[in-house]
Amino acid sequence: MEIALHEKINKFSLRSLIIICLILLVAAYILLKIDVSFHQRHLENALLRLNMLSGVDEAKNELEALNSFITQARDSDIPIGVLLKKISNIASEEIFFNEFKLGPESKSGSISGYIKWTGVNPDTILNKFINQLNNSGYVKDAAIYSVERSSKDGSDINTFLIVFKLP
Amino acid sequence: MKSPSAQQKKIIYITLIISFFFFLFWFFVYAPQNRRLNLAKQQLKETEAQITEIMRITKGRKLSYAIRGLKEQFQRMAMMLPSTEQEAAIQVSEGARSQKIEIKNLAFAPKRPGKAKIAKYEIEELPISMNLACEFRVLGGYLSNLRNSSTLLTKVRELNIKSNGEGRPGLEVNLQISVYLSKASVASISSSAPLSKTIPAQVKNEPSLKAGSVLKQENHLAWERCPFSGKIYSAQKRLKDLTLAGIIWDEKKPLAIINNEIVKAQDKINGRTVIEIKHDRVILNDGSEDFELRLVH
Numbered sequence: 100m101e102i103a104l105h106e107k108i109n110k111f112s113l114r115s116l117i118i119i120c121l122i123l124l125v126a127a128y129i130l131l132k133i134d135v136s137f138h139q140r141h142l143e144n145a146l147l148r149l150n151m152l153s154g155v156d157e158a159k160n161e162l163e164a165l166n167s168f169i170t171q172a173r174d175s176d177i178p179i180g181v182l183l184k185k186i187s188n189i190a191s192e193e194i195f196f197n198e199f200k201l202g203p204e205s206k207s208g209s210i211s212g213y214i215k216w217t218g219v220n221p222d223t224i225l226n227k228f229i230n231q232l233n234n235s236g237y238v239k240d241a242a243i244y245s246v247e248r249s250s251k252d253g254s255d256i257n258t259f260l261i262v263f264k265l266p
Numbered sequence: 267m268k269s270p271s272a273q274q275k276k277i278i279y280i281t282l283i284i285s286f287f288f289f290l291f292w293f294f295v296y297a298p299q300n301r302r303l304n305l306a307k308q309q310l311k312e313t314e315a316q317i318t319e320i321m322r323i324t325k326g327r328k329l330s331y332a333i334r335g336l337k338e339q340f341q342r343m344a345m346m347l348p349s350t351e352q353e354a355a356i357q358v359s360e361g362a363r364s365q366k367i368e369i370k371n372l373a374f375a376p377k378r379p380g381k382a383k384i385a386k387y388e389i390e391e392l393p394i395s396m397n398l399a400c401e402f403r404v405l406g407g408y409l410s411n412l413r414n415s416s417t418l419l420t421k422v423r424e425l426n427i428k429s430n431g432e433g434r435p436g437l438e439v440n441l442q443i444s445v446y447l448s449k450a451s452v453a454s455i456s457s458s459a460p461l462s463k464t465i466p467a468q469v470k471n472e473p474s475l476k477a478g479s480v481l482k483q484e485n486h487l488a489w490e491r492c493p494f495s496g497k498i499y500s501a502q503k504r505l506k507d508l509t510l511a512g513i514i515w516d517e518k519k520p521l522a523i524i525n526n527e528i529v530k531a532q533d534k535i536n537g538r539t540v541i542e543i544k545h546d547r548v549i550l551n552d553g554s555e556d557f558e559l560r561l562v563h
Contacts, residue, residue, distance in 0.1 A: 113280055120284050124291050131299045138306040145313040152320040152329065158336035159323055161385040165343050168382050168389065169419060172446065176421040180410025181487075183402065190493035199427040199494075212429075212493070 177203050177265055182237040189231040193217050193224050197258075206265045209244070214257040221246075221257040229261060240264045340385070346419045347389065347448035351377075354392055354445040357418045365408045367400040377447070388449035393423065398439040402427075402492040403499055405439055412443070419446040429494040435553075437494055497552070507536055508550070510559045515545050522548045524559065 149156075179201065190196070196212040214221040225243060232241040241263035248257050270278070324332035348354045351374050362369050375393035382389040398405070405427070412420050424442040489499040507525075514521040514528070520543040521528050524535050533540045538550040547560045 113277070117280070117284065120287070124287070128291070128295055128299075131296065131303065135299055135303045135306065138303060138310060142306050142310045142313065145310055145317060149313050149316055149320075152317060152324075154333045155320045155323055155329065155336065156316070158333050158340065159320075162336055162340045162343070164384045165340060168384060169343065169346060172419055172421060173413070176413055178410070178413060179422055179425060180406045180408070180413060183406035183409065184487050184489055186493055187402065187406070187499065188487055188490045190491060192491065192496065192498075194493055195429070195432055195496060196427075196493045197429050199425075201422075201425040203421070203425075204423050 177237065179203075182235070185235045185237060186232075189228060189235065191224055191228065193219065193221070194228055201265075203265060208238070208263050208265065210259075210261040210263075212259060214259065216255040216257075221248075221255075225257075225259060225261075232261075232263065237266070238263045239266050344387070344448060345417060346415070347387070347446050348418070349448055351392055351447075354418070354447060355394070357415075358394060358396070358412075358420075358443070358445065361411055361415070361418075362396075362398065362400075362408060365400070365404050365411070367398050367404060367408055370397040370399060372396050378444070390447045390449055391444040392447050393442065393444050396439075396441045396443070398441060399436055400439060401435045402437060402494055402497075403489045405437065406489070409441075420444065421446075427494070432496055435492060435495045435497050505557065505559055508538070508559055510548055510561050513543060513545060513548070513561065520545075524548065 182201075193215050194212060195215065196210055198211045199208070200210075201208040214224055225246070229241045229243065232238050241261055244260040244262045246257055246259045248255060250256065323336070327335075348357065355372060355374070359369055359372060373395045375395065378391035378393065400408070409422065409425075412418065412422075420443050422441070422443050424440070426440040428438040430436050430438065491498050491500070509525055511523040511526065514523070519530065521530050522540065522543045523529075524540075527535060529535055529540050531540055531542060535550075538552050540548060541551050541556060542549040547558050549556050550559055551557075
């Protein structure tokens with residue numbers, strides 16, 4: 100009698116355990132499903148709204164692309180006007196240019212000219228000019244390529260060729 | 267060791283079966299659903315961020331106004347990209363003429379294929395070669411204007427300046443530039459469909475996006491000296507070797523004392539010509555322009 104009751108209790112407990120577990124699993128599944136469908140619905144709504152607003156986004160992207168292209172083109176162009184102005188400031192009164200070449204595509208340039216004798220050593224004048232040119236920030240690696248000394252109308256003339264690179 | 271009773275075995279089997287079902291549920295049902303849920307949450311977050319960003323651009327205006335405003339900004343900026351060689355040539359040469367630069371020759375080379383495509387417009391490069399005659403300072407001003415122009419986008423490809431000799435301010439310049447063109451005429455769209463007539467004031471007044479470099483303040487140095495002709499631009503430097511010590515005033519024949527020399531109109535001193543003597547100053551010319559020398563008190 101006692102054994103039969105014990106078995107009954109065990110059977111009942113095991114059945115209820117299985118049922119509780121199944122209920123838990125189903126409940127978890129349903130809750131998860133509800134959560135997923137809730138978020139899916141939200142996402143669909145948001146995507147629909149985004150689609151409606153995509154005209155603004157497209158126009159904004161086009162504007163930004165054009166702006167970035169113009170900025171890039173401007174920034175890649177060397178400010179030659181400013182470079183010439185800088186040269187007008189640093190070329191001392193003894194220095195005269197014959198030719199000035201600038202190749203932004205080849206990133207190089209050259210200056211040929213001469214130095215009038217005014218009592219100051221031409222090498223000092225030229226070195227000072229080259230230092231200032233290098234320090235200007237618009238030009239780099241400026242160096243004397245050649246210097247020739249000659250005499251014209253009784254005064255010494257130093258012709259020079261300076262080569263430089265563009266940053 | 268005592269072997270488990272039949273009852274205990276039964277409990278163990280049932281527990282194992284339940285665990286197995288839990289594992290199946292977790293692996294085949296819960297985990298995939300959870301992944302879907304996380305993905306949906308992430309997409310939702312991104313989409314909402316995009317919506318917020320777009321709403322920020324529209325600034326609470328009607329969608330159509332916002333789009334029109336952006337398109338107007340685009341077209342305003344696209345005006346920098348002419349569509350034809352003629353348009354580009356007119357702008358380049360007008361800029362030169364406005365600075366009194368003589369254009370001796372202007373030639374186009376074949377267009378270079380575009381590197382960029384923006385919206386439905388293909389950007390092309392039009393190489394232009396120009397032979398100019400101008401002064402050093404004027405050339406610098408022209409090149410700066412070209413670079414900062416709001417109606418043209420250019421880049422200098424090559425520059426060659428030749429002197430006409432010491433004391434001669436005119437230079438021979440060969441300038442090779444590239445002008446950016448838009449293959450489909452952006453500019454003509456805006457001219458054929460004047461948006462300004464239809465755009466509400468709210469949109470029109472919106473500040474436009476500007477190219478970063480346009481906003482950059484360039485070096486504000488003063489022009490000092492032309493390194494080709496030797497001409498001094500700076501008034502202070504130009505007058506530093508001249509001192510006006512006095513003026514002997516006579517209405518018909520005034521005289522001036524410059525560098526301890528007495529000079530009259532049309533006389534030359536240190537390479538400058540005396541143009542006119544006034545009661546408090548003298549007008550001189552250095553071969554290219556007039557300048558004043560005032561009495562030192």
